[in-house]
Amino acid sequence: MIVKDLNILKNFNVLYIEDDVQLLTHTKDVLEDFVNNIFAVETTKEALNILSNKKIDVIISDILLQDDNGIDFLNYLKKEKDIQIPTILTTAHTDTKYLLDAIKLKVENYIVKPINIKELLNSLHDVLLPFTQQKEIQKNINIIKMIGAVTDSKQVDVIKYLINNLNNDNLINTSYSEIMSEISISKPTLIKLFKELSEKNILVKTAHKTYKFDENALDNI
Amino acid sequence: MKSTNIIDFIDNITFKYKTYILIFIITGGMLSIIILSQISTYAIKNDYERLFEKRTKPLILLESLKDVYEINVLDTIYDIKNNNISFENGKEVLELAKNLSNNYWNQYKQNRNSEFENNFFLQIIKKLFIEKNYEYKNEVLLESLMTNIDKKMEHINNYINYFDLNSYNEVKYETNSIKIYITSLINYDLKVTIDEKRDTNRLFNYIFLFSILSIVFVFIFSILLSIIIINNFKKLHKLLELKVERKTKELMELNDNLEKRIEIEVKNSRKKDLIMFQQAKLASMGEMLNNIAHQWRQPLGSISMIIQSFQTKMEFGKLTPEFVDTKVKDALLLADNMSTTLDDFKNFFTPDNIKSKFSLKNCIEHSFELSKYVLEKYNIHHTIEMKKDIVIDGFYNGLSHVLLNLINNSKDALMDKDCCLVKEIRIVVIQARKKVILHFMDNGGGISDKILPKIFEPYYTTKYKSAGTGIGLYMSKQIIEKHMNGSIKCKNIKNPRPNCDNCKSTLFILEIPFQ
Numbered sequence: 066m067i068v069k070d071l072n073i074l075k076n077f078n079v080l081y082i083e084d085d086v087q088l089l090t091h092t093k094d095v096l097e098d099f100v101n102n103i104f105a106v107e108t109t110k111e112a113l114n115i116l117s118n119k120k121i122d123v124i125i126s127d128i129l130l131q132d133d134n135g136i137d138f139l140n141y142l143k144k145e146k147d148i149q150i151p152t153i154l155t156t157a158h159t160d161t162k163y164l165l166d167a168i169k170l171k172v173e174n175y176i177v178k179p180i181n182i183k184e185l186l187n188s189l190h191d192v193l194l195p196f197t198q199q200k201e202i203q204k205n206i207n208i209i210k211m212i213g214a215v216t217d218s219k220q221v222d223v224i225k226y227l228i229n230n231l232n233n234d235n236l237i238n239t240s241y242s243e244i245m246s247e248i249s250i251s252k253p254t255l256i257k258l259f260k261e262l263s264e265k266n267i268l269v270k271t272a273h274k275t276y277k278f279d280e281n282a283l284d285n286i
Numbered sequence: 287m288k289s290t291n292i293i294d295f296i297d298n299i300t301f302k303y304k305t306y307i308l309i310f311i312i313t314g315g316m317l318s319i320i321i322l323s324q325i326s327t328y329a330i331k332n333d334y335e336r337l338f339e340k341r342t343k344p345l346i347l348l349e350s351l352k353d354v355y356e357i358n359v360l361d362t363i364y365d366i367k368n369n370n371i372s373f374e375n376g377k378e379v380l381e382l383a384k385n386l387s388n389n390y391w392n393q394y395k396q397n398r399n400s401e402f403e404n405n406f407f408l409q410i411i412k413k414l415f416i417e418k419n420y421e422y423k424n425e426v427l428l429e430s431l432m433t434n435i436d437k438k439m440e441h442i443n444n445y446i447n448y449f450d451l452n453s454y455n456e457v458k459y460e461t462n463s464i465k466i467y468i469t470s471l472i473n474y475d476l477k478v479t480i481d482e483k484r485d486t487n488r489l490f491n492y493i494f495l496f497s498i499l500s501i502v503f504v505f506i507f508s509i510l511l512s513i514i515i516i517n518n519f520k521k522l523h524k525l526l527e528l529k530v531e532r533k534t535k536e537l538m539e540l541n542d543n544l545e546k547r548i549e550i551e552v553k554n555s556r557k558k559d560l561i562m563f564q565q566a567k568l569a570s571m572g573e574m575l576n577n578i579a580h581q582w583r584q585p586l587g588s589i590s591m592i593i594q595s596f597q598t599k600m601e602f603g604k605l606t607p608e609f610v611d612t613k614v615k616d617a618l619l620l621a622d623n624m625s626t627t628l629d630d631f632k633n634f635f636t637p638d639n640i641k642s643k644f645s646l647k648n649c650i651e652h653s654f655e656l657s658k659y660v661l662e663k664y665n666i667h668h669t670i671e672m673k674k675d676i677v678i679d680g681f682y683n684g685l686s687h688v689l690l691n692l693i694n695n696s697k698d699a700l701m702d703k704d705c706c707l708v709k710e711i712r713i714v715v716i717q718a719r720k721k722v723i724l725h726f727m728d729n730g731g732g733i734s735d736k737i738l739p740k741i742f743e744p745y746y747t748t749k750y751k752s753a754g755t756g757i758g759l760y761m762s763k764q765i766i767e768k769h770m771n772g773s774i775k776c777k778n779i780k781n782p783r784p785n786c787d788n789c790k791s792t793l794f795i796l797e798i799p800f801q
Contacts, residue, residue: 091613095595098602124724132665178586182594190625237541 069098073197077122078102079189081140082112083155084131095182098201100189107131109138116142121150123173123192125185128156128163143170151192154207155180165185219250220258227268227278234279236271301518308511315504322497326490333486341479343396345472347657351390352468355461360381360624361444363454373451380446391439398603424474431471438464559764562744566761571688573694574631580659581627585620623700630656633683644682647675650713653689657697664701665709668693672715676722678800684765685798688774689756692726692794699792721772724796732778732790741776772798 075278084107093105098139104115109130115202126135135154140187144147156166174188190224213221230237243256257283262268266282301309358379366376438460445457592613599605632653650670654661661668678685695712700709714725733741740746742763747756766774774796781791 085584087616088584088591089617091588091595094613095591095598098604131662136757142357157580159586176584181633182591187758223348247609258453 071186071190073193074099074101074186074189076101076197076200077193078120079104079123080112080115080119080124080150081105082109082124082126082130082135083107084127084129091181092185093181096185097185109133109135112138116148116150122196123189124150125154125189126154126155126166126253127153128248136170139170139172153188153192155185159229204272217254219248219254222248222257223250223258227276231278235280237276237278238274239276240274292735301515301522302517304511304518308515309664311507315507315717319497319499319504320700322493322500324693326493329486329489329493333483336482337479340397341475341482344394345475347390347394347397348468348472348475351387351394352389352465352472354383354387355442355465355468358371358386358444360458361462363457367451371800377449380449384443384446385566387439388443391435428471431467431474435464435471436465438467460628465633478712492752562757563764566757569757570690573690574656577656577659578627578631579766580663582624585624589620641679642682643677643679645675646678646685646715646724647672649678649682649685650689650715653686653693656686657690657693661711664697666697666700666711666714668711670713670715672713673717675719676715676800678722679799680770680798681765686770688765688796689726695758696726696728696730696792698798700728703730703789718797721797721799724798726794726796727779727790727791729781729791732792733776735778736780738776742774766796766798770798772796 077100079096079102081089081093081096081103083092083105086107089105089107093103097103104119104121106112106115107130112126113125124137124139128135130138137153139152141188142150151173152170153174153176154163154172154177155176156163164175173192176188178187201268209221223244226244227237227239230239241252244255245252258285261269263270266279267286268276268278271277362371362376362379362383365371366373371379441459441460442464445453445460449457458768465596476561510790540672595613596605596610599609647670652668660666700711703709710729710731712725712727714727716723716725737748741758743756744760745756766772774794776792776794779791781789
């Protein structure tokens with residue numbers, strides 16, 4: 066099993082709905098070490114209140130609540146309120162009826178009580194990972210853009226071109242003239258760039274007009 | 287041999303036909319007797335008529351003829367001879383006598399010629415019964431007599447026509463001879479009459495014999511058949527007596543067997559009841575286990591969460607003594623609760639065959655406590671209305687069992703109802719003089735009238751795919767009626783609450799004596 070980086074949870078706010086007070090407090094006590102904020106409530110009414118005031122990234126809800134039903138509540142949120150927040154359901158029922166409803170609702174996960182905390186954390190991680198990755202990608206794009214702004218932006222363009230045109234075997238068929246027709250760069254600069262890359266084993270010429278990109282070489286710089 | 291055969295044959299005919307035969311024989315016999323007697327009387331009457339018409343009249347005529355010759359002829363001749371009367375007068379008298387005699391004779395002949403018409407019917411009968419044998423009938427003799435008389439008459443008439451005193455002797459002689467002939471004819475006629483009389487006698491005898499025979503025949507057959515029919519009756523009677531005896535025996539046996547069978551059946555039904563009790567126990571045990579499972583799930587979840595929290599806190603290095611203290615306290619509290627729950631259910635399953643005094647309120651509340659989880663799950667409220675607590679001397683667990691059954695049924699009725707109405711179970715306890723009346727109501731829509739009479743029958747269930755055993759209410763009835771000497775009834779009522787107009791309610795009425 067891949068060890069999941071649970072640190073990513075630190076950036077998120079969790080709304081936890083459970084009608085059993087004991088379980089609510091104990092679970093909250095465990096979860097609050099992992100997440101940014103946990104809002105633990107007993108009823109859907111309180112949950113709605115929290116949702117309207119706070120930024121919530123993920124909802125953990127029991128199916129059977131006092132005077133209410135978690136699935137109905139989620140339906141209400143998605144259909145009526147148009148609030149699309151990823152959800153994890155917990156229940157003591159291994160009932161297929163609930164399972165089917167949950168699938169129809171497109172909930173992200175479904176955990177059977179008694180709650181295994183690791184399972185819960187893993188499923189939180191799985192739910193929140195795309196958001197983290199989205200943030201990471203955005204960050205990297207920003208980094209590249211900033212580097213391009215302060216260095217020779219032509220070289221950055223060439224590297225972008227090379228990465229974008231790699232095939233599945235990390236090979237690229239290209240020539241100086243091809244690159245020069247795409248990007249307005251002087252030939253000496255281009256040759257110099259290629260030389261540097263091949264010295265560091267990042268881009269090695271394997272045949273005529275064919276270069277191989279070695280990803281591992283990047284770590285050894 | 288033959289007669290016995292006939293009797294056997296008659297014996298074997300069905301009763302109906304025997305009676306028919308009897309009626310036929312009696313009527314036939316009667317008819318034949320009537321006909322024969324009619325024939326005999328007719329024949330006798332006929333005979334008399336004939337004797338008079340055919341025989342007596344001619345005899346009178348012949349006698350008159352004789353007299354004419356005796357008195358008018360002979361005496362007149364004699365008178366003339368002695369000169370007692372004048373010749374002229376005598377001649378006139380003789381003339382008259384001649385006319386008279388002619389007249390009589392002609393009449394007689396006419397009579398003879400016009401043979402008296404014999405009745406056709408009678409003739410047939412006579413032909414059937416007797417062959418005519420006329421001992422005296424002699425046509426030749428008759429013929430000669432007639433011709434002789436004719437001749438003599440002619441002679442006498444001649445003499446009278448040319449009468450003179452010389453012919454006196456001849457007339458006298460002729461007249462005497464004619465008298466002799468007439469006498470012979472009379473005799474002959476008489477004899478023939480005797481013949482006919484004998485015929486009639488014979489016919490009469492035959493008829494008499496036949497009627498006697500038919501009477502005897504009818505008599506014998508009637509008696510025979512009557513005896514046979516009576517025998518038939520006797521046989522029938524005997525058969526019926528036998529049948530009745532057999533049936534009575536059977537009935538007696540059946541009665542004897544019935545007692546035994548009833549005993550066996552009672553034993554069997556006791557066994558069945560025991561088995562049912564067992565099943566009911568198992569069924570409610572299942573329910574209870576379900577309840578325990580539900581009631582344990584939550585604290586278990588919490589406890590497992592507490593244990594895991596130690597682990598995670600350790601990883602983060604946040605495991606402080608204070609944290610451990612609070613968590614352990616919580617965990618112990620939870621475990622304690624679980625243990626209490628277990629005790630509750632355990633008490634429920636210990637059989638209590640000993641009567642004990644207990645608070646009714648406690649019992650009701652305890653029953654609701656045991657099914658708390660299910661009621662909460664389906665969001666069913668319950669209210670208990672009683673003015674003051676009542677102490678009952680009886681079986682605590684039995685009553686609790688009954689209440690749990692009722693609660694469970696209400697839950698089944700209410701669980702599928704839409705959540706817009708208030709689902710509720712109401713218990714109203716009223717204290718009467720010697721008993722407690724407990725009303726148990728739910729607004730689960732009532733019980734359909736088709737089912738209502740059957741709900742207390744064993745193995746009768748309406749629950750889908752036999753989720754029910756059909757024993758719950760039967761057992762409840764047994765417990766209330768047999769063990770507690772009370773009664774349990776059920777009916778549909780209108781919902782007494784104002785908030786729901788059209789949802790029916792089911793009402794169970796339990797009456798439990800204090801003792």
